[in-house]
Amino acid sequence: MLRLAGYIDAINRGIAQVLRWFALAMVMIQTGIVIGRYVFGVNSIWVQESVLYLHAALFMxxxxxxxxxxxxxxxxxxxAKAAPEIRRRIDIAGHLLLLLPSMAAxxxxxxxxxxxxxKILEGPISxxxxxxxxxxxxxxxxxCGLVALQSxxxxxxxxAEKDPA
Incomplete structure (x- = not known):
């Protein structure tokens, strides 16, 4: 089971390695939008929405x-002030009773x-x-899937940790 947990960690780490470039792309595109609009008087809704898509992908x-x-x-x-064993129990309860059910819902x-x-290949926002x-x-x-897997x-x-109680 610990090996499976390691694979899940690797998936989320790998995704994060790709997504960190989304932040740089967002900054560069947004800078281009501002320069295009205020210096050259050019605007593109498609380019503006690309920032929204990158932002959504990055955070989700x-x-x-x-x-x-x-x-x-x-x-x-x-x-914050709880003993390590109490923290462990809070974490277990939080994952089982709050996080996983929330992701499922x-x-x-x-x-x-x-x-x-x-089904309809939903089109553009604007x-x-x-x-x-x-x-x-x-x-x-x-x-939901990535958060639930990490949970x-x-x-x-x-x-897997030993419970001293």
């Missing part, structure tokens, strides 16, 4: 990696919209925009 697909490196938002009321309720979007809203909506189940990997490690 990097969420699993964020969980892996423990940089996610944590409600820190009891956790989000995937379940978003799936009809994603499926319908693929006239002249990127004709691939179906790809944008596909980020939702991918987000499972973390749970495997937490459960």
């Amino acid at each position: 697909l990097a969420a699993g990696f964020t969980l892996l490196v423990d940089k996610h938002v944590r409600v820190d009321i009891f956790y 989000l995937a379940w309720w978003s799936w009809p919209s994603v499926r319908n979007s693929w 006239v002249g925009g990127i004709e691939a809203v179906f790809l944008l909506k596909t980020l939702i189940p991918l987000f 499972v990997a973390i749970l495997v490690r937490l459960l």
Whole structure:
């Protein structure tokens, strides 16, 4: 099971290695948009939407990696001053009772919209925009899957630790 957790970690690390370039691309494209608009009087909705697509992909697909490196938002009321074993138990409960059910619910309720979007190959958000809203909506189940997989990997490690109680 620990080997499986390692493979899941590798998937999210690999995705993060690609996605980090999305941030640079977003900055470069946005700079080009500003220069194009204010210096040359040129504008493109397609190019503007490309920043939105990159932004969505960056944040939705990097969420699993964020969980892996423990940089996610944590409600820190009891956790910060708790003993390591209490933290371990809080983490296990959080993954089992909150995170995994949330990912399952989000995937379940978003799936009809994603499926319908693929059926009709849903077009652009704005006239002249990127004709691939179906790809944008596909980020939702991918987000759920990557976060849920990373949650499972973390749970495997937490459960493999010895419980002194």
